[in-house]
Amino acid sequence: MNNKETTYSEDLFQYIKVSEDEDDSNAVEIPCELNGTLLLSTLVAQFPGACGLKYRHPESKCIRGLRLSDGRLHPPTEAGWGKHLYICVFPKENKRKMEDVSPENSAAKTKRLEKKLICSDLICLGLPWKSTEESIKKYFDQFGEVVMVQLKKDKNGSFKGFGFIRFATYTSQMRALAQRHNIDGRWVDVRIPNSKEGVVPQMPCKVFVGRCTEDMTADDLREYFSKFGEVTDVFVPRPFRAFGFVTFLDPEVAQSLCGEDHVIKGASVSVSSAAPKIKNKNNQNWKEESYGPNSWDGNRSGPPGGPSNNGGNSNIDSLNMQNLGINPNGGGPPANFNLPISLVAAALNQAGWGGFLGGPNNSGPGNWGQNGPPQGGNSGKNLNNNGSWNQNGPPPYWNQGNNPNWNGNKNGNWNQGNWSNGQGWGGNSSGPTSSNSGWNKPQT
């Protein structure tokens, strides 16, 4: 593909030795990419909080830093990585040992970590009654090492249906937060606990990709951007809108790409923050230019035929805060949102909330109620206190009227109509797909 790949061809899948200091007894061998670079996300997966690499040059005896670009660390020379022991670089305020990530920190260390919290406990809501700490640990081990599971019980010792987990690494946590969870047939919400609001940094993982051409599919974007880091979601609106969204597992990868131009399928696309533009706080009309870096409107951001105006004030500042990494209310829509929730959901899902807002997005809803896809017909209680969907799902009008694309039936199930048939949300990887089946599955 390029010269570097040729140059480093002997080093395909090469592992390099990385340690936190010059003592290599704790070194970890981590894999490089095909083109000879090392993804920062790969490094961070093993060394949470790491921001770079350095090594001691054998001749000069000096410490040399490695070049970091586009979320990738580059080998020190054209000859490749050599046999050096590479040493992690941590942000100055965050210099610490791996053990510090564990919850058993001293108070002083914990305080120092507050500036850049690596992991948080995560709350798991809606766990099956039959869950045990062992079974929950076993389930979440697929996302990375689970260092804590606490299932909450009442005074009688009976399980209350929720609990807390903690991963060893931020990457594992991100991975778990980035998708839905079906445990023993139940949809389980995994979220940052309310108690961690505003404490745990919620960096935006989603970028806006502008100047897309019509022949660029979600798969094209995924394939291209995967070389920078693990892609957890891609959204390409159809009909053609000349933009898309790509969500990375690692927010640092997302940030590193912002402001860059990239060539995909012979066309230059621009990558920028997915944070929505603020136009007019009052009377948001969700039309052209009112949202998104390059203009996109609320009408088309949801399935065609969805509600088209809001009829109320909105709290877009909160929305943007979320996109900018501020998490005022635990990841759900602002509690005082006055927009029709359908629009909010449609817009937010594309505005960078993919991993945290429930909705047709394979980042997965942390916030759908226990019944998974919304059930129709309710008395207006559509949001719980966190602004998440409750069991009743969105308002009845999602399922009524002349909006066949929102739902082909009125019984409130999302498993029919066009959610998965190529219209509206369907037809791209952001809608309910086989990889996130369960949109169709009622929960008891």
Added chain:
DNA sequence: GTTGAGCGTT
């Protein structure tokens, strides 16, 4: 014994 929105005896 049943149940299904929530936020943790640290």
